Amino acid sequence: MFVILGGNGYVGKVFQRSLSAAGQDFTVISRKLNDYSTPDALLDCLRETSASFVINAAGYTGRPNVDACEIHKAECLAGNAVLPGIVREVCEHLRLPWGHVSSGCIYTGSKPDGTGFTEEDAPNFSFRQNNCSFYSGCKALGEEVLSGAEQCFVWRLRIPFDEHDSPRNYISKMIRYDRLLNATNSLSQLTEFANASIACWMNRVDFGIYNLTNPGCVTTREVVDMIARHVLSDKQFSFFRSEQEFMQQAASTPRSNCVLDVSKARAAGLSLSPVHEAVERALKNWNPR
Amino acid sequence: MFVILGGNGYVGKVFQRSLSAAGQDFTVISRKLNDYSTPDALLDCLRETSASFVINAAGYTGRPNVDACEIHKAECLAGNAVLPGIVREVCEHLRLPWGHVSSGCIYTGSKPDGTGFTEEDAPNFSFRQNNCSFYSGCKALGEEVLSGAEQCFVWRLRIPFDEHDSPRNYISKMIRYDRLLNATNSLSQLTEFANASIACWMNRVDFGIYNLTNPGCVTTREVVDMIARHVLSDKQFSFFRSEQEFMQQAASTPRSNCVLDVSKARAAGLSLSPVHEAVERALKNWNPR
Numbered sequence: 001m002f003v004i005l006g007g008n009g010y011v012g013k014v015f016q017r018s019l020s021a022a023g024q025d026f027t028v029i030s031r032k033l034n035d036y037s038t039p040d041a042l043l044d045c046l047r048e049t050s051a052s053f054v055i056n057a058a059g060y061t062g063r064p065n066v067d068a069c070e071i072h073k074a075e076c077l078a079g080n081a082v083l084p085g086i087v088r089e090v091c092e093h094l095r096l097p098w099g100h101v102s103s104g105c106i107y108t109g110s111k112p113d114g115t116g117f118t119e120e121d122a123p124n125f126s127f128r129q130n131n132c133s134f135y136s137g138c139k140a141l142g143e144e145v146l147s148g149a150e151q152c153f154v155w156r157l158r159i160p161f162d163e164h165d166s167p168r169n170y171i172s173k174m175i176r177y178d179r180l181l182n183a184t185n186s187l188s189q190l191t192e193f194a195n196a197s198i199a200c201w202m203n204r205v206d207f208g209i210y211n212l213t214n215p216g217c218v219t220t221r222e223v224v225d226m227i228a229r230h231v232l233s234d235k236q237f238s239f240f241r242s243e244q245e246f247m248q249q250a251a252s253t254p255r256s257n258c259v260l261d262v263s264k265a266r267a268a269g270l271s272l273s274p275v276h277e278a279v280e281r282a283l284k285n286w287n288p289r
Numbered sequence: 290m291f292v293i294l295g296g297n298g299y300v301g302k303v304f305q306r307s308l309s310a311a312g313q314d315f316t317v318i319s320r321k322l323n324d325y326s327t328p329d330a331l332l333d334c335l336r337e338t339s340a341s342f343v344i345n346a347a348g349y350t351g352r353p354n355v356d357a358c359e360i361h362k363a364e365c366l367a368g369n370a371v372l373p374g375i376v377r378e379v380c381e382h383l384r385l386p387w388g389h390v391s392s393g394c395i396y397t398g399s400k401p402d403g404t405g406f407t408e409e410d411a412p413n414f415s416f417r418q419n420n421c422s423f424y425s426g427c428k429a430l431g432e433e434v435l436s437g438a439e440q441c442f443v444w445r446l447r448i449p450f451d452e453h454d455s456p457r458n459y460i461s462k463m464i465r466y467d468r469l470l471n472a473t474n475s476l477s478q479l480t481e482f483a484n485a486s487i488a489c490w491m492n493r494v495d496f497g498i499y500n501l502t503n504p505g506c507v508t509t510r511e512v513v514d515m516i517a518r519h520v521l522s523d524k525q526f527s528f529f530r531s532e533q534e535f536m537q538q539a540a541s542t543p544r545s546n547c548v549l550d551v552s553k554a555r556a557a558g559l560s561l562s563p564v565h566e567a568v569e570r571a572l573k574n575w576n577p578r
Contacts, residue, residue: 038326073434074374082371085363127416137416145362
């Protein structure tokens with residue numbers, strides 16, 4: 001029995017779909033119905049289920065975007081840095097294996113040679129480095145809190161998207177934003193991300209951190225060209241001239257734009273499709289709201 | 290009616306004594322008896338009292354010392370960074386004035402000219418700077434979370450001591466530790482700290498941050514000499530040769546050693562006694578366990 005914490009969130013729902021598709025039983029624990037804000041409360045929640053694997057898909061991401069985390073700092077810390085520690089404590093107590101949905105946003109840029117960051121590279125977009133956003137800082141602290149955790153997967157999601165129009169979907173954001181910042185990024189197709197996460201446990205992959213992004217990287221301009229080619233939008237996309245202009249006019253906190261290396265995941269048999277293919281497929285099967 | 294969150298802790302108990310001495314009514318909210326881990330829970334707690342001022346003396350400091358915070362990271366974040374945000378949210382909702390016990394440990398060293406850090410100086414021993422301890426990082430985030438808080442005092446305590454022997458008392462630590470690291474620090478005599486904190490509200494001082502340390506600074510060697518002069522210990526104190534040796538042999542995380550400037554507190558009429566006098570008095574009135 002899988003238990004999904006935050007199972008009714010944007011990522012949690014995709015885990016629900018993937019587990020259903022795989023014929024796996026699961027229980028959803030959601031903040032609206034369950035209190036899991038303390039170890040004791042979470043212990044009670046989990047004892048009522050017959051959990052054999054816990055997925056922590058709960059987190060605080062800010063609405064409408066990550067700028068909200070600069071205001072709701074305590075919630076951001078509680079959801080992204082403290083909660084992973086609570087889940088760890090309770091899962092270790094119950095000797096339950098589990099996985100945590102982390103984020104690739106704890107990096108910025110790519111390595112000097114242009115390749116992506118591996119799981120061995122220390123986050124470079126965190127409170128400890130590079131004037132990060134409060135969200136990235138909290139996610140990086142969340143990984144620190146999990147250092148040395150037993151029977152624990154850390155799955156790094158990075159700019160989620162799929163074919164379903166949603167305010168949280170990267171493609172929907174590209175279509176709706178007035179102006180865009182050109183940047184180079186690794187992305188995660190959500191269903192593939194959830195499937196790979198579940199495969200970690202089903203295939204008894206070694207516990208640890210995995211960058212679960214689609215191999216390769218894309219620029220914002222490439223994605224916009226693909227959107228135009230699929231005629232999902234007839235607007236003329238306009239771009240900020242620089243990150244500086246973007247920061248001055250549209251954002252209150254810097255964004256992580258980064259490339260991740262997926263060789264560890266690939267070597268573990270967790271293969272997502274190449275990023276350009278994955279974006280093409282989402283656009284081809286686009287499902288407007 | 291004062292309400293003391295964490296009122297049975299090392300600092301909370303001193304607030305109890307100071308309020309009693311001042312003939313003020315107070316209620317203690319303690320983690321053992323009350324749940325205040327979420328805004329709703331704290332709201333319920335406070336509604337049961339007729340609070341007119343809330344003191345947040347709760348926090349996670351690590352036992353036997355700050356090294357424990359490197360292990361219990363989630364608790365440290367929850368107690369020192371998230372909790373202040375919860376108290377802020379609830380106090381702003383109830384329009385209650387309040388004060389938060391922060392720490393001077395968010396600084397390291399002193400200014401280039403040897404003077405102490407003022408309330409205007411950004412913390413330089415935090416996750417954002419200078420490879421801080423996890424505890425200092427969390428306390429600095431706690432202050433970030435309180436930025437712009439309404440009707441809120443932030444009282445910076447720094448290496449508490451008084452005449453009562455206790456594992457948390459700086460003087461007791463000096464007496465008991467096998468070897469010491471020589472460093473220069475500002476300190477806070479606890480009763481004077483609590484009295485000054487309470488005076489902030491009683492005297493309707495402007496809300497904001499206050500460095501509540503005894504004016505001046507002392508070196509570890511000076512304190513040790515004073516201890517020897519008062520014959521509180523007959524041992525030969527021994528010192529680490531360097532911070533490096535201390536880090537290699539005795540500590541798992543760097544300590545904040547710093548000097549704070551108290552002119553803002555002094556200008557507001559919050560005068561603690563000069564630090565050498567305060568230490569002398571504690572030693573003269575020493576109360577062994």
